[in-house]
Amino acid sequence: xxxxxxxxxxxxxxxxxxxxxxxxxxxxxxxxxxxxxxxxxxxxxxxxxxxxxxxxxxxxxxxxxxxxxxxxxxxxxxxxxxxxxxxxxxxxxxxxxxxxxxxxxxxxxxxxxxxxxxxxxxxxxxxxxxxxxxxxxxxxxxxxxxxxxxxxxxx
Numbered sequence: 001x002x003x004x005x006x007x008x009x010x011x012x013x014x015x016x017x018x019x020x021x022x023x024x025x026x027x028x029x030x031x032x033x034x035x036x037x038x039x040x041x042x043x044x045x046x047x048x049x050x051x052x053x054x055x056x057x058x059x060x061x062x063x064x065x066x067x068x069x070x071x072x073x074x075x076x077x078x079x080x081x082x083x084x085x086x087x088x089x090x091x092x093x094x095x096x097x098x099x100x101x102x103x104x105x106x107x108x109x110x111x112x113x114x115x116x117x118x119x120x121x122x123x124x125x126x127x128x129x130x131x132x133x134x135x136x137x138x139x140x141x142x143x144x145x146x147x148x149x150x151x152x153x154x155x
Contacts, residue, residue, distance in 0.1 A: 026105050032132035033101045037094035039136040043143035044086045050150035052079060093139060100131050 027033055048066070051059075061067045061076035066085065068075045077085065108124040 023102075023105055023109070027098065027101050030101055030105075030128065032128040033097055034094070035132045036097045036135040036139065037090050040093045040139045040143075041086065041090035043140035043147065044089065045083075046147040047143040047150070048079075048082050048086060050147050051076070054150065093135065097132060097135065101128055104128055 051061070055061070055076050060073045062072050064070050064072045064074070066077050066082055068077060076082070104124045104127055108120045112120040
């Protein structure tokens with residue numbers, strides 16, 4: 001996914017015509033491009049940071065993505081390695097969101113005949129909001145729940 005993000009950025013930044021520059025401006029200024037990434041990063045960091053006291057007392061990590069062995073109920077990654085993994089994952093979420101927004105903006109422009117331009121813009125906006133909301137919720141809800149569990153009384 002980072003390669004996709006880099007490719008899209010290079011294409012948009014190297015575009016010379018007004019249409020491509022307008023497209024890049026629309027995507028960069030659209031909050032639905034960043035919301036899934038920001039919510040995912042925040043939820044995962046809250047979960048990761050609130051888990052550290054348990055790890056310091058010898059607890060294992062249930063999420064195999066954050067273990068040294070790649071298996072659940074194993075030794076967690078170091079704090080720094082976990083932070084780096086969270087950042088990488090958040091950038092991948094950002095790349096997915098950026099790709100979705102790019103595709104939708106291109107579709108809006110491609111199919112927006114003058115008499116239907118407003119309808120296509122609204123449809124594109126609705127799609128981007130729905131995808132951003134679903135992506136943010138699906139990727140973050142478990143982390144927010146785990147964060148709240150970690151803040152409860154010690155186990």
